[in-house]
Amino acid sequence: MEFQAKINVTLKDSVLDPQGKAVTHALHALHYESVSDVRIGKYMEVRLEAESAVKATELVHGMCEELLTNPVIEKYSFELVEVVS
Amino acid sequence: MEFQAKINVTLKDSVLDPQGKAVTHALHALHYESVSDVRIGKYMEVRLEAESAVKATELVHGMCEELLTNPVIEKYSFELVEVVS
Numbered sequence: 725m726e727f728q729a730k731i732n733v734t735l736k737d738s739v740l741d742p743q744g745k746a747v748t749h750a751l752h753a754l755h756y757e758s759v760s761d762v763r764i765g766k767y768m769e770v771r772l773e774a775e776s777a778v779k780a781t782e783l784v785h786g787m788c789e790e791l792l793t794n795p796v797i798e799k800y801s802f803e804l805v806e807v808v809s
Numbered sequence: 810m811e812f813q814a815k816i817n818v819t820l821k822d823s824v825l826d827p828q829g830k831a832v833t834h835a836l837h838a839l840h841y842e843s844v845s846d847v848r849i850g851k852y853m854e855v856r857l858e859a860e861s862a863v864k865a866t867e868l869v870h871g872m873c874e875e876l877l878t879n880p881v882i883e884k885y886s887f888e889l890v891e892v893v894s
């Protein structure tokens with residue numbers, strides 16, 4: 725079975741996000757004054773083969789912890805979908 | 810009303826993604842051989858004030874087109890949630 729994982733990685737809430745602050749200021753300068761906060765993270769789409777959804781979930785957790793995220797300062801969440809055709 | 814937009818930005822399918830290719834190879838080297846493809850993008854969480862969900866949606870489309878994405882090579886999608894407390 726083929727799956728696609730849509731992974732969102734963000735800095736933990738306790739970690740300062742200077743890039744997000746810069747984007748907030750840029751939006752204010754473009755007259756989007758109603759924006760109060762921006763946080764910037766990464767988005768990854770991973771396609772993989774696995775025997776079952778449970779196995780695929782395990783694999784994605786493994787990848788996130790070993791390579792795709794830095795668990796000291798980042799947190800992640802993902803959505804797994806089965807690719808039907 | 811306060812809203813949060815969760816915005817995912819990815820390269821268009823027709824645009825090469827060398828960073829994704831590098832991550833695919835790194836995952837293979839870590840014995841995740843079942844991964845066939847990785848695409849890397851950006852994830853942004855934007856908090857904003859607006860009178861209604863319709864108005865907030867308009868604002869987020871505006872920001873994405875004016876600043877947050879490059880419409881020539883990137884596409885975006887977002888989910889809007891109302892922040893209740």
